[in-house]
Amino acid sequence: MNQEETYTLNVDEWLTQTHIDPTGLSSFQRILLIVDGTLTKILETYLNEVIQVVKISEKILSITQDIVPLDICAGTEVMKRKILLQGETSQRNWLYAESTIVLDRIGEKFREQLINSHIPIGKLWLEHKTELFKEVIASAREPANDLSDYFNIQREDKLIYRTYRVYSKHQPIMMITEKFPESSFQGWSNT
Numbered sequence: 001m002n003q004e005e006t007y008t009l010n011v012d013e014w015l016t017q018t019h020i021d022p023t024g025l026s027s028f029q030r031i032l033l034i035v036d037g038t039l040t041k042i043l044e045t046y047l048n049e050v051i052q053v054v055k056i057s058e059k060i061l062s063i064t065q066d067i068v069p070l071d072i073c074a075g076t077e078v079m080k081r082k083i084l085l086q087g088e089t090s091q092r093n094w095l096y097a098e099s100t101i102v103l104d105r106i107g108e109k110f111r112e113q114l115i116n117s118h119i120p121i122g123k124l125w126l127e128h129k130t131e132l133f134k135e136v137i138a139s140a141r142e143p144a145n146d147l148s149d150y151f152n153i154q155r156e157d158k159l160i161y162r163t164y165r166v167y168s169k170h171q172p173i174m175m176i177t178e179k180f181p182e183s184s185f186q187g188w189s190n191t
Helices: 003-017 027-034 039-047 108-116 121-127 145-151
Strands: 051-062 077-087 093-102 133-143 158-168 171-181
Touching (some): 039 077, 077 108, 093 145
Antiparallel strands (some): 051 077, 077 093, 133 158, 158 171
């Protein structure tokens, strides 16, 4: 077995362990599920168009239950944010994301831009030269349900998603779940 086959096997094993069957995924879909870089730049490169953020909702609140993956207790103030990554030219929604951000663990300027702009989080990380470590903690498929309207698909069509924690200065600062239709990004296969 050569090195490339070994790596592919390891990625397949990892995807299976995170509850997604890699069978039928294109190479690009697999990249979207495991990459630890910013998806905005990857999507812009793949799609050859600028990606913009469309904010669906954003609220600052005190959580009522502990969030163990973020190591925070009830009463901690967080930002809950739901956005779409949309092609600026095509106006097509490519990805839906939900974020939980621990506000007292991010810098003031970063927080201000996050709240007051439509800049993707990944671009803010780069702009602020934020040192990060990302850890994917789950991936799976699920029915689109209410998110189907954003992607012009049926409610029963599947979305592929991943959830990851973002660490900075050795502490979790946010948890992000990114979802996209299973029918998207089929053009780049590993054949």
